[in-house]
Amino acid sequence: MPVDLSGTWNMVSNENFEDYMLALGIDFATRKIAKMVKPQKVIRQNGDNFTIRTLSTFRNYLVQFKVGEEFDEDTKGLDNRKCKSLVTWDNDRLTCVQKGEKMNRGWTHWIDGDELHLEMFCEGHVCKQRFQRA
Numbered sequence: 001m002p003v004d005l006s007g008t009w010n011m012v013s014n015e016n017f018e019d020y021m022l023a024l025g026i027d028f029a030t031r032k033i034a035k036m037v038k039p040q041k042v043i044r045q046n047g048d049n050f051t052i053r054t055l056s057t058f059r060n061y062l063v064q065f066k067v068g069e070e071f072d073e074d075t076k077g078l079d080n081r082k083c084k085s086l087v088t089w090d091n092d093r094l095t096c097v098q099k100g101e102k103m104n105r106g107w108t109h110w111i112d113g114d115e116l117h118l119e120m121f122c123e124g125h126v127c128k129q130r131f132q133r134a
C-alpha cells in the first residue's frame with residue numbers, strides 16, 4: 001500500500017522559514033507577515049494525481065500535478081517565479097524538484113507517526129515544517 005498524504009493538516013512547527021524566504025528573495029514586509037501565519041495543508045491524493053493547497057489568513061497557494069510528469073509552476077503570491085517542476089516518490093517521500101532561476105530548489109513531504117513533515121529547500125537553505133491532522 002502506498003503512503004496516503006491526503007487530509008487536512010495544521011502546521012505545528014516551522015523552522016528556518018525566514019532563511020528559506022530570504023533565499024527566495026521575498027521582501028522584508030512579506031516575510032514579517034508570512035512568518036506569523038500557521039498555514040493549513042489540504043492534500044488530495046488520487047493515485048498519481050495530487051492537489052496540494054496551502055491555506056493561510058495571509059495568502060493561499062495551490063499546486064496540482066501528476067507524479068512523474070513535469071509541469072509548469074508559477075509560484076504566484078510566493079516569490080512569483082516560473083519553474084519546471086517534477087514530483088516523484090523517493091521511497092515514501094513525495095519529492096519535488098523546482099527547476100528554474102534558483103538552484104537546488106524543491107520540497108519533500110513524508111509521514112512519520114501521525115505527523116506530516118515538509119522540508120522546503122532553496123540554495124542550501126532548508127525550512128522544516130511539521131503538521132498534525134486537523
Ligand code: VLZ
Pocket residue numbers: 026030034037039041052054056058059061062063077078079107118120
Ligand atoms: O508547499 O511550497 O506542500 O506547494 C507559506 C505560505 C508556504 C504563507 C509557502 C505565505 C510554500 C507566504 C508552500 C507568503 C510569501 C509550498 C509545497 C509543499 C506545495
